[in-house]
Amino acid sequence: MNNPTQTMDIRRDLVALLPRLRRFALTLAGTAEDADRLVREVCSRAIQKSHHWKGEGRIESWLFSLMRTAWSDEIKKRRKTQPSSTPKAQGVVSSAEISTMATSDQILLSLPSGLASVFLLVDVEAFAYGEAAAILGIPEQAFAERLCSARLRLSEIAPEASERRA
Numbered sequence: 001m002n003n004p005t006q007t008m009d010i011r012r013d014l015v016a017l018l019p020r021l022r023r024f025a026l027t028l029a030g031t032a033e034d035a036d037r038l039v040r041e042v043c044s045r046a047i048q049k050s051h052h053w054k055g056e057g058r059i060e061s062w063l064f065s066l067m068r069t070a071w072s073d074e075i076k077k078r079r080k081t082q083p084s085s086t087p088k089a090q091g092v093v094s095s096a097e098i099s100t101m102a103t104s105d106q107i108l109l110s111l112p113s114g115l116a117s118v119f120l121l122v123d124v125e126a127f128a129y130g131e132a133a134a135i136l137g138i139p140e141q142a143f144a145e146r147l148c149s150a151r152l153r154l155s156e157i158a159p160e161a162s163e164r165r166a
Contacts (some may be wrong), residue, residue: 010050013059014043020125024064025118026109028071038074042067060125064135068117072137107157115150117145123151 025035108116119131133143
């Protein structure tokens with residue numbers, strides 16, 4: 001059984017981390033509806049599994065890993081129940097749509113699948129490469145390659161976004 005103090009602490013931490021959890025969920029799921037559902041599921045799992053959290057390292061790492069696993073499970077479940085239908089792929093945003101985007105989150109979400117998450121974890125959330133790669137369950141080399149691709153894509157988009165704001 002969970003220690004009541006530990007459960008209360010994790011709930012407090014979850015409330016404080018909700019914006020960051022949602023932003024990460026958006027990079028995985030690609031839609032606000034799926035992201036919100038994923039955040040609710042991960043918060044529920046975190047409360048139920050709070051006894052697994054040992055207080056070592058950053059709680060965000062544990063929560064982001066739970067989220068990545070939950071999203072992976074969701075994709076597998078969708079493939080089994082709807083083989084012809086897959087979750088909406090992120091990064092399927094036209095140049096015209098990018099030109100109308102106003103926020104950095106929207107620009108980040110315009111990146112192809114997998115690139116937004118690596119960029120977010122390192123350049124926004126300030127995780128070390130190794131820790132971020134572990135969260136996503138990929139080798140560090142693959143992580144570094146994706147991060148490089150994400151930064152290159154953003155550097156191509158950034159001038160267009162800057163011109164619109166001027």
